[in-house]
Amino acid sequence: MSRRLRVRQAQTVLPFGVGAVFDIQGESFVATGIGDWPRRRQEVESPRLASRLGVSAFYAAPPAADDRFDRPDAAGAPYIRFPSWLFCGACRRMIRWRIADEKAGVPPRCPGCSPVRRLAPMRFVQICAGGHLGDVDWWFWAHSRLDPAARQSCDTRDRLRFNVSERATGLEALSVLCTAKGCGAGRDLLDVLGTHGMRCSGRNPWQRRGEAADCTKPVQVVQRTAGNLYYPVVSSALDIPESDAPAALTDEALAERVRSSDMWVPLCRAHGGPAEDAFRGLLKDETGADDALLDALLAEETGSAPPPPARADGASDEPASPDLSREEWAAFMSPAPPATRDFAVRESELGLGQEDAEPWVSLRERFGRVVLADRLREVRALQGFRRVSPTSAFVPADTARRLRWLPAVEVFGEGLFLTLDKDELTKWEDDDRVRRRVAGLRTDLGRSFQQDRLGTVTGAELSPRFVLLHTLGHLLIRQLSFESGYSTASLRERVYARPEHDQYGVLVYTAAGDAEGTLGGLVQQGEPPRLAETLLRMAEAAAWCSADPLCAEHSGQGFDNLNRAACHACALLPETSCETGNTLLDRALVVGGDQVPGYFEPVVAQARSAAAAAVERRPR
Numbered sequence: 001m002s003r004r005l006r007v008r009q010a011q012t013v014l015p016f017g018v019g020a021v022f023d024i025q026g027e028s029f030v031a032t033g034i035g036d037w038p039r040r041r042q043e044v045e046s047p048r049l050a051s052r053l054g055v056s057a058f059y060a061a062p063p064a065a066d067d068r069f070d071r072p073d074a075a076g077a078p079y080i081r082f083p084s085w086l087f088c089g090a091c092r093r094m095i096r097w098r099i100a101d102e103k104a105g106v107p108p109r110c111p112g113c114s115p116v117r118r119l120a121p122m123r124f125v126q127i128c129a130g131g132h133l134g135d136v137d138w139w140f141w142a143h144s145r146l147d148p149a150a151r152q153s154c155d156t157r158d159r160l161r162f163n164v165s166e167r168a169t170g171l172e173a174l175s176v177l178c179t180a181k182g183c184g185a186g187r188d189l190l191d192v193l194g195t196h197g198m199r200c201s202g203r204n205p206w207q208r209r210g211e212a213a214d215c216t217k218p219v220q221v222v223q224r225t226a227g228n229l230y231y232p233v234v235s236s237a238l239d240i241p242e243s244d245a246p247a248a249l250t251d252e253a254l255a256e257r258v259r260s261s262d263m264w265v266p267l268c269r270a271h272g273g274p275a276e277d278a279f280r281g282l283l284k285d286e287t288g289a290d291d292a293l294l295d296a297l298l299a300e301e302t303g304s305a306p307p308p309p310a311r312a313d314g315a316s317d318e319p320a321s322p323d324l325s326r327e328e329w330a331a332f333m334s335p336a337p338p339a340t341r342d343f344a345v346r347e348s349e350l351g352l353g354q355e356d357a358e359p360w361v362s363l364r365e366r367f368g369r370v371v372l373a374d375r376l377r378e379v380r381a382l383q384g385f386r387r388v389s390p391t392s393a394f395v396p397a398d399t400a401r402r403l404r405w406l407p408a409v410e411v412f413g414e415g416l417f418l419t420l421d422k423d424e425l426t427k428w429e430d431d432d433r434v435r436r437r438v439a440g441l442r443t444d445l446g447r448s449f450q451q452d453r454l455g456t457v458t459g460a461e462l463s464p465r466f467v468l469l470h471t472l473g474h475l476l477i478r479q480l481s482f483e484s485g486y487s488t489a490s491l492r493e494r495v496y497a498r499p500e501h502d503q504y505g506v507l508v509y510t511a512a513g514d515a516e517g518t519l520g521g522l523v524q525q526g527e528p529p530r531l532a533e534t535l536l537r538m539a540e541a542a543a544w545c546s547a548d549p550l551c552a553e554h555s556g557q558g559f560d561n562l563n564r565a566a567c568h569a570c571a572l573l574p575e576t577s578c579e580t581g582n583t584l585l586d587r588a589l590v591v592g593g594d595q596v597p598g599y600f601e602p603v604v605a606q607a608r609s610a611a612a613a614a615v616e617r618r619p620r
């Protein structure tokens with residue numbers, strides 16, 4: 001019954017990054033903090049992102065045949081079994097599995113059943129808004145209907161059964177029973193979901209007891225697959241030519257020189273010993289680094305840096321959310337951007353220069369630049385995560401708060417960058433009806449507790465162009481997926497629509513591949529005349545949603561009412577494709593709606609009359 005479990009390297013940031021709980025072949029695990037990562041890890045370079053996030057470097061766990069699910073010596077990212085409460089589907093016995101019980105390559109088995117039965121993880125876990133995660137106290141649950149005195153009379157903690165009754169359905173059919181002699185307490189799971197006054201452990205499963213915070217936040221019992229168990233905080237940057245790279249790079253370059261020196265590992269080993277000074281001297285001569293830098297790098301490498309004072313509730317300060325759009329926008333808009341290994345773009349066009357017929361003329365008038373990216377590299381770094389809600393306390397990827405690096409992965413892909421025509425856009429944005437419609441959305445955004453987070457994407461103030469370009473990005477991804485067989489999840493958007501930086505474009509890109517296998521073909525879809533045809537069909541399709549008229553007339557749907565005419569049937573994308581969690585979308589701004597002109601409305605109208613005219617001309 002041996003088995004191999006594997007998480008691909010690209011998945012170690014999303015979706016299986018630090019703090020995430022996931023099922024694999026019927027077993028359930030949690031990704032541990034980066035303090036447990038193997039020392040042999042691969043550096044992922046992104047100086048621009050590193051300097052903006054204020055970290056020294058990024059690392060990926062080396063790809064490995066087995067991840068560290070149950071093998072302390074494997075090379076990949078570390079995961080530990082969670083929840084640790086398991087049960088046997090045959091004899092219904094519940095077992096609290098310990099790390100010492102793990103046998104490499106073998107799933108947990110019931111010690112009582114013959115023939116051998118595998119144990120299954122309990123479906124419920126507990127979380128709190130402080131970012132903590134733990135097993136449900138099933139003993140407490142089984143005895144929770146007793147008064148405290150009666151509860152204390154049972155001192156056997158490990159005789160629990162997870163019963164299932166055929167007389168009931170749903171959670172009511174499940175119960176946890178104590179089979180200790182003379183006890184027999186039990187309770188069904190009908191109302192297990194929610195808050196029950198249980199205490200939070202103040203930590204995550206991989207943290208030692210000494211690392212626990214004194215947490216007073218109410219504990220919530222949820223399914224371990226619940227959406228609110230894990231909200232990763234990820235920042236990403238495209239590699240762009242280093243024309244005006246920030247000055248902070250030099251420090252990092254020096255650090256890199258130190259780490260790649262032959263003297264570095266000997267120095268780490270000698271750290272704190274009599275030979276340290278000699279290695280230090282050699283390293284300083286060789287690299288030009290000073291003691292302060294060596295101290296910082298040593299502290300980081302050996303984990304001996306003093307932890308900064310933790311707040312009583314265990315929450316740390318908010319993560320950095322830098323605006324990386326400016327340089328990327330400039331790189332896409334530069335007339336002849338120098339190609340690098342990881343950023344190769346060329347200017348293209350819709351190919352409608354000679355067209356004098358509608359709807360092509362209207363379409364051409366509304367677009368500006370078309371840039372095809374034959375090669376893009378994106379670095380995605382996991383800063384940390386939250387639980388319970390996307391605005392709960394932030395937990396950094398290094399839960400011990402000692403390391404200055406972050407886990408990251410690099411992905412390669414192709415892209416399609418489009419801008420709108422600036423004059424047409426300004427004209428449309430000046431229309432009162434457009435402004436009024438977006439002002440309403442801005443009010444809803446102001447009320448949303450997501451305001452700060454979304455503000456890092458939209459810019460200082462939500463603008464009509466942001467909602468327009470964002471919705472355009474979604475519609476284009478959906479159309480491309482419909483026409484070319486991409487899954488929508490393999491395409492992503494980056495919206496460049498900050499009026500304060502004079503931006504008015506959107507990038508749609510594939511970034512699923514590693515260095516060898518990129519998902520090709522997107523650039524071909526962007527070549528003339530295909531792109532123009534795709535855009536036209538996209539605009540025509542966007543004028544209709546199967547949920548209309550309900551969808552078209554909505555005054556606020558989706559998360560915090562932050563969408564207008566946009567729903568799953570017409571505009572939404574998988575979470576990982578979208579920068580805003582599928583909010584701030586409105587088809588009406590694209591194709592027009594009741595009382596608001598759409599930027600592409602004339603294109604749709606022209607396409608319809610051209611089609612009607614073609615039908616009339618057809619000989620009968």
Ligand SMILES: [Zn+2]
Nearest residue numbers: 088091110113
């Ligand atoms: Zn059993």
Ligand SMILES: [Zn+2]
Nearest residue numbers: 154178180183
């Ligand atoms: Zn009992």
Ligand SMILES: [Zn+2]
Nearest residue numbers: 128132200215
């Ligand atoms: Zn807590």
Ligand SMILES: [Zn+2]
Nearest residue numbers: 545551567570
């Ligand atoms: Zn819809």
Ligand SMILES: [Zn+2]
Nearest residue numbers: 578579580582
């Ligand atoms: Zn989006």
